[in-house]
Amino acid sequence: MKCAPFEYVRAGSVAEAVTVLRDTDGEGKILAGGQSLVPILALRMARPAVLVDVNRIPDLDGVARNDGSVRIGALTRHSALVAQTEHPLLAEAARWIGHAAIRTRGTAGGSIAHADPAAELPAVAVGCGATVHVAGPAGERSVPATELFVGALMTGLGEDEMITGLDLPVPARWGFAEFARRHGDFALVTAVVAEIEGEIRVTVGGAAPVPVRASRAEAVLAAGGPAAEAGRAAAEDLRPTGDLHGSADYRRAIAGEMVRRALAQAGVGTGAN
Amino acid sequence: MSDAEDTAGAGGTGSLGRSVRRKEDRRLVTGHGRFVSDLQLPRMRHVAFVRSPMGHARITGVDTAAAVDAGYRVFTGADFAGVVLRARSALPSYVETDQPVLAWGKVRFAGEPVAAVVAGDRYRAEDACELVEVDYDPLPATVCAWAAPQVPVHAAAPDNVLLERRFEAGSVEAAFAAAAVVVERELVTNRHAGNPMECRAGVALWDAAERKLTFWSGTQVPHIVRNMLAELLDLPEGNVRVIAPDVGGGFGVKAVLYPEDVALCLIARGMPGVPVKWVEDRVEHLAAATHARDHRYLISAGFASDGALLGVQADVSCNVGAYSVYPWTAGIEPLMAGGLLSGPYRLDNYRCTVRGVATNTAPSGPYRGVARPASVFAMETVLDAAARELGLSGVDIRRRNLIRPQDIPYTMPSRLVDDSGHYGACLDAALEALGYEQWRAEQARRRAEGGAPIGIGFAVYNELTGLGRAASAGPRMPFRTGHDACTVRVNPDGKVTVFSGVTSQGQGLETTVAQIVADGLGVGYDEVEVRIGDTDTSLWGFGAFSSRQAVIGGGAAHRSAVAVRDKVLALAAGLLEAAVEDLRIEGGQIRVVGEPTPRLSVAEVARVAYLESNRLPAGIEPGLEATQFYDPVRGAFAAGAQAAAVEVDRTTGELRILSYVCVEDAGRVMHPQIVDGQIAGSIAQGIGGALYEHLVYDEDGNLSTGTLLDYLMPTSAEIPELTIGHLARPAANPLGVRGVGEGGTLGPNAVLAGALGDALGVAVDTLPITPATVWSLMRGQEAGS
Structure with missing residues (x-):
């Protein structure tokens, strides 16, 4: 080793x-x-x-509010994401990343670029509709998070490109739920609920090669359906694969439950909206 | 909740019974520990092993040319073919097989060392490994001990069975014929690993001029290692020195002499004057250090209508892996399983066939609790099943069958003799500490009003500790591990140096031995220094396994201290012209009974013994030292009971431990904090095994859980607060102690499986209990209802 x-x-x-x-x-x-x-x-x-x-490159870290979103530098450590108060969903999600030592070293840009389907930040990025800023020899470009992730551990980044930061819209209401075998493990399933510009976005991580929007669940909610039904709809949408820690059916069931819990935390689909 | 009046050693002026500051902690907690990996020696080189990527294959070629051309020393199986590890046993059914130092001819498990390379550092050594080309011709692999064997692992055992033994007592047929109910279960326990924080490590150095081998090793058993190395390398035993410095956990995994250890010593002999170092990494550890607990129990038990246990019949298969672990043999788990399956329960009619089956997986070896976390799970499961069928509570059926104080000595159906009998008291204390009635009420309330289901589970167990010559070593190996030695030396300044045969992997033996010697001799704890782990300085010790050291190494320390005290008193009596029986030593001062002030100190006596022989009383030799052995002949059973209340999340299958209680009879508690630490640590390991840890091989013999990403060790976040209680009934040995190193691991499988069954009415037949398995059990229940 x-x-x-x-x-x-x-x-x-x-x-x-x-x-x-x-x-x-x-x-x-x-x-x-x-x-x-x-x-x-x-x-x-x-x-x-x-x-x-890239650790010594100046001005690549920090979280700054910018109208309806926050700008996160690529070198911002997970511990700083936990500590910031501008984006409460991000702070909550970052608490679930690994353990303290990992959060102290690990970076936002690194997590996005690594594109682990079970990691928290890619799910939050997709869930909030983040824009990822990328630098290459030809200059800078911006990519929506929904297009950046193309497969498990695979992104659309060129071999000579690096992430410099991302803009993450701040949701009006939000919920985050994760299920992992142990404290600090990569998730079996992560559910992110974010209300962005009046739209309820439901995103599931860990149940597909990339974080996915649960469009049927969103449709249920848009029609005024309850969280439990949205959870079931999300589960039915997913085609996860089974592994040592749970079968495909189990993952699907957990995904539905995590969606339900994230919606409950967001106060969406509770009959009160 | 200790019974204060029973806690021997409490009160008085001695150090026993008090949580004195641990001798080793100054260096261990300030980063000054000396582990094998810390060892830096001039000219030191580093070794890495080329390991088999195949579970089972013929080796058709090993090409070392590229590595040799790049300037590396390379050793292959052919270089060391003259040395094999052959674990021996006189048991009639035992098939002896050889384990090569480096595989040649064929590989038998993925991770088996095939070649070794030597380089200036570990990075380059791993580069060199990539230059060694090994050609394999794959063979079908067998990974399950109860599946039909493919190609035999060893030609000598065509059915892969390395050992089979039947335990028989009374008549199971008659017992079952008379039974009101016979429950029958097939239970499978999960393979897991000891995973000490420090993996294996060794440094070997051959001094060609003196023909001496020095081996620094993170071993639990330096004297056994010395003995085995001398035999394997054909050296006089006095020319082999084994040093176990600080060791970061062992749990049995380091009580084995491994092929890598022998390879290091052989490499060293091929490179005189060059120390060669190997520090195992976690991937190697998971793949190639010993595994354990991969068992299947086909068990039937007959009960009378009042719950009385009438008979037990069992067929136990243990996956012993690719090799019969050296030197303990493939019998270590099966024989323990059969010998102690009936545990703390009275039983007359017993038939149990146990077998150790070779497979293409890493060898199984001793791991904290050896077999009993599995066998206790089996026994407690049939008790719970019978209780349900008979309409009894889990508590009642256990109380009905436990060995009682009046049954002692109780000869178990396996003919082991139980000297404890305090099981009922442990169970009662555990139930009280748990708040059993309150949890039952809460369970009923939730059943009526809704809410997450709650279940209560129990386990009662007996832990055979401190095995003497009559009880030790079931596999009938060529050695008996019943004794240890200790030397207590009072130096000319009156301070005490102890050379003990015990070893420590973190459990604080320097402290415990110092306490025993201080109290036995009559000096202060701070006056005693303990040296352990070096075969050149301590006379003899079998080392750390089978919860033996407090009883046996402690017994030897006590006897040696008393022998020195006797000489101090004899010498003092001569100096003071007093009668020996009128003298007392306390706190290093010697008093005449009835006199308020001491007459003499131990330091003054020591000075006479070494420096003022002109003052020596007639008939007394100079010097102040004694070396004694101790062998308890039999063992000391430690009783224990654990109980827990758990809550199940119906949506995820998660199991949350609401309360976890353990009450053990560790005999006299010498250092409460160390004893509680042993119990807490072993319960944590047991919970890890029950809920998280699982080594999984695929059909081809590849380890699917090869890193800690997939092999889930519990962290502090997964372990609940534990309530630990003591009964402290002194055992019949000089210190009144019973071993506590392993007992905690015995309960959690049974407790948590039982609690889940109690909460949901499901039958847990396989371990570990994961959220996914609980969810499947619930779904099966819904489908069935």
Whole structure:
């Protein structure tokens, strides 16, 4: 469990980081908090030729309110997401990431770029309709989170691109529910409820290769249906795969229940709205 | 809730019975521990192992050329083919098989070491491993001990059965014929691992000029390791020194001599003067350190209408993995399962066939509780099942059958002799601490008014601890582990140095031995220093396993201390011209009975013993030291009872522990904090096994749970507050102690499965109990209703 040899470059700026990435012909990898990358390196499941350490790039961290959304720098640590008060849903979701040591190192940009389907931040990004800011050799571009995630651990990022930050709309009402085997584990299922511009968005993580909107559940709610029915509708929409920790049927049932709980926390579908 | 009057050692001026500050904690909690990984020696090189990626395969070629060309030393199975680990036993059915140091010919489990490389650091060593090319010709793998074998794991055992034994007493047929009810269950327990915080580690150094081998090892059993290494490497035992420095947990996993250990020593012999180091990582540990608890019980039990247990019949298969674990043999789990299945219950009619079955999985070995977390689960499950059929409560059926104080000594149907009998008292105390009646009332209230279902579960168990020569080592190995030695030396300044054969993996043996010696000799706890873990300094100890050290190593320390005290008194009597029987030692001062002030200190006596031989009384030799062995001959049974109330989330299948109680009779409690720590830690491990931990192999013999991402260890967040109580009935040994290292692991499987059954009326036949399995059980129930 020791990583294979690699070259190490400490980037002083975003421009330098993407230039180095471009020059490695796809053999480069960004090192931010390292909470997913370093174990993968140690297991030799990833063998990048060059590690580009972005931790010292200035002005890439912080959470700032910007009208109806917050701007989150890519290097913002999960612990800072927990501590901030501008986006309560984000703070709640970030509390569920790993353990204190992991939250102290792990970064928002790293979690989004790693695109673990069971991770909290990708589900929140999809759930709130985030816009992800990406820098590459040709300049900056912005990608909706719903388009960024293309598969399990796969994004539409180019090999020479890096995430610099994201804009995350602040929901008027919100709910977050997660089910994991142990405290701090990756979720079996995560449910995010966010009311953005009057629309109730229901998103489920951990039950598909990418976080998915539960459109039938949203339709139930739009028609004034109760949370329990929306939960059932969400479950019926999903086609999860089973694994060591639960069958496909179990995951589907848990997803329905987590959606119901997240809706209850948001005060949606309780008959009171 | 201890029975104060029964707590031997409480009160008085001695250190026993008090939670004195632990001797080892200054270094352990300030980062000054000395673990094998901390060892840095000049010229040290690092070893990594090339491991089999296949569960079962013929090795058709090993090409080391690329690694050798790159400048690495490489060793393969052929290099060490002259040395094999052959766990021996005189049991008639036992099939002896060999475990290679590095596999050659074929591999028998995924993770088995095939080659070893030596490099300047571990990173480069792992680079070098990638340069070693091994060609495999896959063979069908067998991973389940009760499935039809594919290709035999060992040619010597075509049916894969390495050992089978039948325990028989009375007539099960007659008992079942007379029974009002016979319950029958098939129960499967989950394979799991000890997973100490520190994985295995070793450094070996061969001194060619002196022909001496030094092996630093995180072992629980340095003297056994010395003995085995001397035999395997054909060295005089005095030329082998094994040093176990600080060790970060063992739990039985480190009571084994592994092929990697022997490989390190053989590599060292091939590289004189170069220390070679190997520190196991977690992936290696999960794949290749010993596993345990992978059992199936086909069990039937007959009961009279009043709940009396009339007969038990069982067929127990234990998955012993690819090799008969060295030196304990494949018998370690099956024989323990058969020997103690009936636990603390009176039983006359018993038939139990146990077998150890080889498979293409990592070898099984000793793990805290050895087999009994599974066997207690089996026994408690049939009691609960019978209680339900007979309309009795779980408490009543247990009380009806427990071994009572008046039954002691009680010969179990396996012919083990129980010396405890305090099971009923433990159960009663546990129920009271739990608030049993209140939980029953709450359960009824929720059933009537709605709310998350609540269940209450129990386990009562007997833990065979401190095994002497008559009780030790069921597998009839070539050695008997009944004794330990201890040397107590009073130095010329009156301070005391103890060279004990015990070892510590965190359980505080330096402290416990110091307490025993301080009180036995009559000096202050702070005056005593204890050295352990080095075979060159301590005479003999079998080490840490079977909850034996407090009883046996402690007994040896006590006897040695008393022997030294006798000499101090004899010497003092001569100096004072007083009668020995009129003298007392307390706090390092020697008094004549009835006199208010001490006449002499132990330090003054020590000075005479070493430096002023002119003052030595006639007939007394210089020096102040004694070495004694102790063997309790039989063992000391420790009674225990656990109970819990749990709540089930019907939507997710989650089980929440609302209250968890354990009451044990650990005999005289020498250090309450250490004893409670042992019980709490072992219950936590038991809860881990009951709810989370599960090593899963796929059909090809690949470990699906190869990292801690999938092999779920409980964290502090998963373990509830525990209520721990003591009965403290002194045992019949010099210190009155019973072992406490393992008992806690015995309860949680049975307690939590029983509680779930009580809450939902479901039958839990497989472990672990995961939210998904609970959810499936509930769904099955809905479908069936």
